[in-house]
Amino acid sequence: MTGELSGYDAVAEARSVRNVLDIHWSRICSRLQAEVGEVEYRTWLKQISIGPVDGDEITLNLPTRFLRDWVRTQYGDRLSALWNAELPSIRRVELQVGRAEPVADPADAGEGGGSADAAPVAAVDERVAEARSELSRHDLAAPLDPRFTFDTFVVGKPNEFAYACARRVAERPSSPGFNPLFLYGGVGLGKTHLMHAIGSELTRGGKVSVAYMSAEKFMYRFIAAIRSQSTMEFKEQLRSVDVLMIDDLQFLIGKDNTQEEFFHTFNALVDAGRQIVVSADKSPSDLSGLEDRLRTRLGCGMVADIHATTFELRISILESKAAASGVAVPAKVLEFLAHKITSNVRELEGALNRLIAHANLFGRPVTLEATQDVLHDILKAHDRRVTIEEIQRKVAEHWNIRLTDMSSARRARAVARPRQVAMYLAKQLTSRSLPEIGRKFGNRDHTTVMHAVARVTELMERDTAFAEDVELLRRMLES
Numbered sequence: 001m002t003g004e005l006s007g008y009d010a011v012a013e014a015r016s017v018r019n020v021l022d023i024h025w026s027r028i029c030s031r032l033q034a035e036v037g038e039v040e041y042r043t044w045l046k047q048i049s050i051g052p053v054d055g056d057e058i059t060l061n062l063p064t065r066f067l068r069d070w071v072r073t074q075y076g077d078r079l080s081a082l083w084n085a086e087l088p089s090i091r092r093v094e095l096q097v098g099r100a101e102p103v104a105d106p107a108d109a110g111e112g113g114g115s116a117d118a119a120p121v122a123a124v125d126e127r128v129a130e131a132r133s134e135l136s137r138h139d140l141a142a143p144l145d146p147r148f149t150f151d152t153f154v155v156g157k158p159n160e161f162a163y164a165c166a167r168r169v170a171e172r173p174s175s176p177g178f179n180p181l182f183l184y185g186g187v188g189l190g191k192t193h194l195m196h197a198i199g200s201e202l203t204r205g206g207k208v209s210v211a212y213m214s215a216e217k218f219m220y221r222f223i224a225a226i227r228s229q230s231t232m233e234f235k236e237q238l239r240s241v242d243v244l245m246i247d248d249l250q251f252l253i254g255k256d257n258t259q260e261e262f263f264h265t266f267n268a269l270v271d272a273g274r275q276i277v278v279s280a281d282k283s284p285s286d287l288s289g290l291e292d293r294l295r296t297r298l299g300c301g302m303v304a305d306i307h308a309t310t311f312e313l314r315i316s317i318l319e320s321k322a323a324a325s326g327v328a329v330p331a332k333v334l335e336f337l338a339h340k341i342t343s344n345v346r347e348l349e350g351a352l353n354r355l356i357a358h359a360n361l362f363g364r365p366v367t368l369e370a371t372q373d374v375l376h377d378i379l380k381a382h383d384r385r386v387t388i389e390e391i392q393r394k395v396a397e398h399w400n401i402r403l404t405d406m407s408s409a410r411r412a413r414a415v416a417r418p419r420q421v422a423m424y425l426a427k428q429l430t431s432r433s434l435p436e437i438g439r440k441f442g443n444r445d446h447t448t449v450m451h452a453v454a455r456v457t458e459l460m461e462r463d464t465a466f467a468e469d470v471e472l473l474r475r476m477l478e479s
C-alpha cells in the first residue's frame with residue numbers, strides 16, 4: 001500500500017459494503033423482536049420498510065394509514081431511540097404510508113451476508129453525505145452514551161481484567177504498556193460500554209478531548225473527506241484529539257485503504273503520546289484480514305478480553321438493572337432469566353426491560369409465571385433443548401431410583417419426591433406445557449405437575465440441602 005489513497009478506491013470499498021441502513025435496521029428488528037415478542041413484532045413491526053435518510057431523520061414506510069398510526073403511537077419513541085442508538089446522527093423517525101417491501105427476517109441479516117452487488121449505491125452515498133455534513137459541523141465523534149459509565153458496569157470474573165484496564169486508561173491515559181488498549185470479546189458483552197465509560201470519565205474535567213466512533217463511521221468520514229477534498233482537515237481533526245476510540249474494528253477487514261488511513265492516524269497519535277482505545281470481536285492476532293503491520297501495532301499495548309458471562313455475573317447484572325428500574329423483581333425471576341438467557345448481556349437486558357415494561361404498564365407484580373408468559377418467545381429461542389427424558393434420567397440417577405419410576409404409579413416418598421423434582425425441572429428447563437410434561441410422566445394430569453412445581457418450590461425455600469440438590473441437578477442438566 002502506498003501514500004495517499006485515491007477517492008475512487010475508497011468509494012469502491014464503500015460500495016462493496018452491503019446496504020448499511022439495512023444492516024442497522026436488521027439489528028433494530030432483532031432487538032424489537034426480543035422486546036415486544038414474536039406476535040406483536042409480526043403483526044405490526046414486520047410491515048415496516050425503511051425509506052431514505054434526510055439530515056437527522058429517517059423515513060419508515062407502512063402499507064396502511066391504520067398501521068402507520070398504530071405504530072406511531074405504540075412504538076414511535078422506541079423506534080427513534082433505537083435508530084439513534086444505532087446511528088447517533090439519526091434523531092427522528094418519520095412514519096409514513098408508503099410502499100412496504102418485506103423486511104428481512106432478523107435471522108437472515110448477517111453482517112457478512114449479501115453480495116457486494118446488492119449494495120445500493122444510494123445507501124452508501126447517503127452515509128457519505130451524512131458523514132460529510134458531520135465533518136462540516138466539526139462533529140468529529142459520536143456522542144457518548146451517559147448510561148454507559150464505570151458505575152453502571154457490573155464487574156465479575158469474566159470482565160474484571162478488561163474493567164481494570166479501562167479504569168487505568170481513564171485514570172492515566174497514555175501510560176506505557178496501556179497504549180493502545182485493545183478490548184475484545186463476543187457480541188454484547190460490554191466493550192462499547194467500557195469505551196464510553198473511559199470517554200465519560202476523561203471528558204468530565206473538560207480538559208481532555210476524546211473522539212469515539214465506530215470503525216464503520218471512520219470509513220464513511222474518510223470517504224466523505226476524500227470526496228470533498230478535505231482529507232487534510234480530516235486528518236488534522238483526528239490527530240488533534242487526546243484520545244481516539246474506535247469501536248468494532250473488525251469492520252475494517254477487507255477495507256485496505258481505510259485500514260491504511262487508520263494505521264497512519266494510529267501511528268501519528270501514539271507517536272504524539274495520545275491514547276488509542278480499540279475494540280473488536282477478536283484478538284489482534286485473530287483478526288485475519290487486517291494488515292500484519294496494523295495487527296502488530298494493535299497488539300503492542302494492552303490486550304484485554306471480555307469472556308462470556310458466568311451465571312453469577314448475569315445475576316449481578318440483573319440485580320443492578322432491576323434495582324435501577326425501581327420495579328421489584330423477585331430473586332427467583334432473576335435466577336430464572338440468568339439460567340435461560342446466557343448468550344449476551346444485551347439480550348438479558350432486553351428481556352428484563354420487557355418484564356419491567358409489562359409490570360409498569362399493567363401494574364402487576366413480576367412473578368415467575370408472568371415472566372414465562374411475557375417472555376415466552378425469547379425463552380423458547382433460548383431453550384437449551386434439554387429433554388424431559390434427560391431430566392428424568394439424571395434425577396433418577398441422583399436419587400438412585402429406577403427410571404421407570406418416573407412414570408410408575410408408585411407413591412412412596414423415596415420415589416414420589418424425585419419424580420416431583422423431575423417435573424419441576426422439566427417446567428424450568430424446557431418450554432413444554434404442563435399437560436405435555438404430565439404425559440411424559442405416565443400420563444399424569446397437568447394439575448399433578450402444577451402441584452409438583454409448587455411443592456418443590458416450597459421445599460426449596462424451607463430446606464437448604466434439598467434446594468442445593470435441585471440446583472446442582474439443574475446446573476448439570478444445563479451444562
Ligand SMILES: Nc1ncnc2c1ncn2[C@@H]1O[C@H](COP(=O)(O)OP(=O)(O)OP(=O)(O)O)[C@@H](O)[C@H]1O
Pocket residue numbers: 148152153154155159185186187188189190191192193194248281317345346349
Ligand atoms: N458488565 C456489565 N454491566 C452492566 N451492563 C453491561 C455489562 N456488560 C454489558 N452490559 C450492557 O449490555 C449491553 C451491550 O453491551 P455493549 O454494547 O457494550 O456490548 P459490545 O460488547 O460492545 O457489543 P457489540 O459486539 O455488539 O458491539 C449494553 O446495554 C451494556 O450496558
